[in-house]
Amino acid sequence: QHPDLKADFVLANPPFNMSAWGGEGLREDKRWKYGVxxxxNANFAWVQHFIHHLSPNGTAGFVLANGSMSSNTSGEGDIRKAIIEDDLVACMVALPGQLFYSTQIPVCLWFLSRNKKQRKGQTLFIDARKLGTLTDRVHRDLTDEDIAKIADTYHAWSGRGDPSGLAESSSSSIAGRPYMDIPGFCKSVTLEEIRAQGYVLTPGRYVGAAELEEDDEPFEQKVARLTKEWRDLQAEARRLDEVIDTNLQALSNDG
Incomplete structure (x- = not known):
C-alpha cells in the first residue's frame, strides 16, 4: 500500500527479528538502497522500508531488538554501515530490559533524520538502561521523568529546543539547558568515531562510565563507620537467630 508515500514523520514498533517475512520474493525490491x-531476519528490511518512505526533511523513530545495533550476520553490518555513512542516524537509545510483557528481548530506539541541520556528521548516543522502575519482579516501566530526560537530551542536542512546549513543566533536570555530554548517559559522537568502532551503534561503546560522586569523608572515619555498621548487623543477626531458635523450641514443646 502507498508505494509512493513520503512522510515527514515515521513512528513504528515492528516485530523483532522477524524470520518469516517473505524476503525470498523481494530480493530486487527498490527499497533496498543500502543492501539486500x-x-x-526482517530488521533491516523494516529500517530500509522506513527510510524509503521518508520525505527530504523526514524523521523516523522506531523500536528494534538490540542486535540491530551490532549484528554483522548475513550482510546486516554492511547495511548498517551504508546507512551510517549516508549520515541518517541521528540518535540511538539503549533502553532498560523488561519493558515488554510479550518478550524479554532487550531493545533500543533508532532515530533517523534526512536533515540533521547543525548536527551533520554526528550521532547522539543515550544509554538509558539504568532508567525505569520495576512494577513487579519481571516488568519495568519508564516514568514520565525518565521519558522527559531522554526527550530533553535529544531536543537539546538537535537544537530544536522544546518542540512540545512543555519544558517549563518537565521534571527532567536537563530541560531547557544547552546540550552537554554526560558520562555514563549520553555523548555526541562523530562519524569518524563510529567508523573506529566498526560501525557498531551500541550506546555503551561511546558514553563511558558515570562519574563517581565526590566523597569528602576521610578514609579512617569511613572504615570506622563501616566496621561499626557491620558489627551492628552481626549483632542483630545473632539476636534474630536466638528469637528463631526460641520460637522453634516453643513449637516443638507444644507438639
Missing amino acids: PPVN
Whole structure:
C-alpha cells in the first residue's frame, strides 16, 4: 500500500527479528538502497522500508531488538554501515530490559533524520538502561521523568529546543539547558568515531562510565563507620537467630 508515500514523520514498533517475512520474493525490491536484507531476519528490511518512505526533511523513530545495533550476520553490518555513512542516524537509545510483557528481548530506539541541520556528521548516543522502575519482579516501566530526560537530551542536542512546549513543566533536570555530554548517559559522537568502532551503534561503546560522586569523608572515619555498621548487623543477626531458635523450641514443646 502507498508505494509512493513520503512522510515527514515515521513512528513504528515492528516485530523483532522477524524470520518469516517473505524476503525470498523481494530480493530486487527498490527499497533496498543500502543492501539486500537477510531472508531470515526482517530488521533491516523494516529500517530500509522506513527510510524509503521518508520525505527530504523526514524523521523516523522506531523500536528494534538490540542486535540491530551490532549484528554483522548475513550482510546486516554492511547495511548498517551504508546507512551510517549516508549520515541518517541521528540518535540511538539503549533502553532498560523488561519493558515488554510479550518478550524479554532487550531493545533500543533508532532515530533517523534526512536533515540533521547543525548536527551533520554526528550521532547522539543515550544509554538509558539504568532508567525505569520495576512494577513487579519481571516488568519495568519508564516514568514520565525518565521519558522527559531522554526527550530533553535529544531536543537539546538537535537544537530544536522544546518542540512540545512543555519544558517549563518537565521534571527532567536537563530541560531547557544547552546540550552537554554526560558520562555514563549520553555523548555526541562523530562519524569518524563510529567508523573506529566498526560501525557498531551500541550506546555503551561511546558514553563511558558515570562519574563517581565526590566523597569528602576521610578514609579512617569511613572504615570506622563501616566496621561499626557491620558489627551492628552481626549483632542483630545473632539476636534474630536466638528469637528463631526460641520460637522453634516453643513449637516443638507444644507438639
